[in-house]
Structure formats: structure tokens, C-alpha cells
Amino acid sequence: MTWSDWSWVLPEAFSTFSDDVDMIYYVILWVTGIIFVITEGVLIYFLVRYRHKEGRKATYDHGSSKLEIVWTTATLVVCLALGIVSKGVWDTMKIDVPEGAMEIIVTAQQFEWHVTYPGPDGALGTADDFEVLNQIHAAVDEPVWIHLRATDVLHSLFLPEMRVKQDAVPGKDIPVWFEATATGEYTIGCAELCGIGHTTMNGTLTIHTAADFQAWATAQAQRPRPRP
Ligand SMILES: [Cu+2]
Structure with a gap:
């Protein structure tokens, strides 16, 4: 119980x-x-x-x-x-972000979530980083460390099934972490009224098995991307 x-x-x-x-x-x-x-x-x-x-x-x-x-x-x-x-x-x-957590960047922008992954080298801010829109993917039983940012106005990253809710503030890099205990598809929402499209600022949090997450990340990293 x-x-x-x-x-x-x-x-x-x-x-x-x-x-x-x-x-x-x-x-x-x-x-x-x-x-x-x-x-x-x-x-x-x-x-x-x-x-x-x-x-x-x-x-x-x-x-x-x-x-x-x-x-x-x-x-x-x-x-x-x-x-x-x-x-x-x-x-x-x-405060106590676990050691060895997978780091990603979540950037809130009217009215979508830009999620940046470190790519095959495991380090953020390098050429092999890749980005997905309105979706966070992670492996079950592995901690995820989100660098939460915003580009325009206040937003709030809300992962109800993870019991995570944190404001995203322009100019700040706010650490948020969670570790999912079950695979499945969960909700991403914006919990701060951020403009006319606020209610559409949703997404999906997908928790994979470790092997499935690796397969997803590898496929995403190989996906052709437009040149910057
Ligand atoms: Cu928002």
C-alpha cells in the first residue's frame, strides 16, 4: 500500500x-x-x-x-x-540530483517544448546533439536531469505522473530531475498560463526499457537533420 x-x-x-x-x-x-x-x-x-x-x-x-x-x-x-x-x-x-543522470535540455517556447539530447557522445553542447519536439524519452529506473529553460515568457514543466512541476524562467537554467519506475506513455503539460496557445502546449513523456531507449536514441541520432 x-x-x-x-x-x-x-x-x-x-x-x-x-x-x-x-x-x-x-x-x-x-x-x-x-x-x-x-x-x-x-x-x-x-x-x-x-x-x-x-x-x-x-x-x-x-x-x-x-x-x-x-x-x-x-x-x-x-x-x-x-x-x-x-x-x-x-x-x-x-537539490540532490543523482550521480550519473542522463542530462537533457528542455526549452519552453510559446507554445512548444524543445528537447535536446546529448547524442552518441553523451555530452550536451556538441555537434551530435539532436532535438525532438514535444516529447521526452527516457529509460525506466534511470535518472534524468533536465536543464529547464525558457526563451520568451514564464512556462512550467508539468509531468503529473512523475510529480514534477517546475517553472521555466527566461534567462535561467533550472535543474529538474526524476527517475521513472514504470514504462509507459505519460503527460507533459504547461502549468503556467503563457499565452493564447497555453492549453495546446502539451507533449508525451515516453518511458522505455533501457534497450528500447538506446534503440530510439540511436535512430534519432542517425536521422538526417537540416544544416544549421
Ligand atoms: Cu507554456
Whole structure:
């Protein structure tokens, strides 16, 4: 049983950190959900209990310092606890890019995703790099390190089944990584309103077996390309 099995709003998840992301999502949802129901319940109770009654005068008081200290401290403790629980997952997703990850460049541009692969030499920025449009291909159980860029406006790379969502900012090279745990075809979307064609800024993330990915990459590298 994983956290993803609880899902009634999230799509199925297939990355190494997706279960941790879902755990935080559901913990925050339950904590805030319970507090929301309690506060709304108290509000409705007070509305009814202290409704207008002929002859009853309103009373005024200046609050209770003790109560204010209690609920401020309780809120602080809950927020700190959520922050501490989130910290490890944040570091995993945002800082700890695994060694040996395959590096690719994803460049967002109204309204498409340009994906650059290193080619047979395994190094980006060389003559054998090749580019595909609106598709990311990777091998299962192998980490992918994306250099996320944008050429025009803000976009956001959204890989829902990998639990990846990261803004792409013109002028910045933002690292994003994931490691898929199952082969298949998944969604690429843009999660930042970026112009009139925003809703068409989609693509497909294909997770292959290692052998199939090698075959795909080799075929792409040999594909004739227009001269620059
Ligand atoms: Cu966009």
C-alpha cells in the first residue's frame, strides 16, 4: 500500500519520489481539512447560538491573551512540523540530483517544448546533439536531469505522473530531475498560463526499457537533420 493508492484526485504516480510527494500532499490535506471543518463548524454554531434575540444585548470583551497564545503556538507547531516533514522531500527533489543522470535540455517556447539530447557522445553542447519536439524519452529506473529553460515568457514543466512541476524562467537554467519506475506513455503539460496557445502546449513523456531507449536514441541520432 502506497500513498498513491489513497488517491481520489491525483493521477497514478510512477517516479522514485512520487510517494513522498503524495504523502506530504495528503498530510497537508488532512490537517488543513480537519481544521477547516472544525472552524467552519464553530462559526456556524456561534451564528445560531448568538443570533439576534429580542431584548438580548450584545456584550463586548477584549479577548483572551491565554487563548491567543494557545492557538498561535498550536499553529506555529503545526506549520513547523509540516515544514520539517517537507524539508527532506524538497531536498531530494530540488537539490540532490543523482550521480550519473542522463542530462537533457528542455526549452519552453510559446507554445512548444524543445528537447535536446546529448547524442552518441553523451555530452550536451556538441555537434551530435539532436532535438525532438514535444516529447521526452527516457529509460525506466534511470535518472534524468533536465536543464529547464525558457526563451520568451514564464512556462512550467508539468509531468503529473512523475510529480514534477517546475517553472521555466527566461534567462535561467533550472535543474529538474526524476527517475521513472514504470514504462509507459505519460503527460507533459504547461502549468503556467503563457499565452493564447497555453492549453495546446502539451507533449508525451515516453518511458522505455533501457534497450528500447538506446534503440530510439540511436535512430534519432542517425536521422538526417537540416544544416544549421
Ligand atoms: Cu507554456
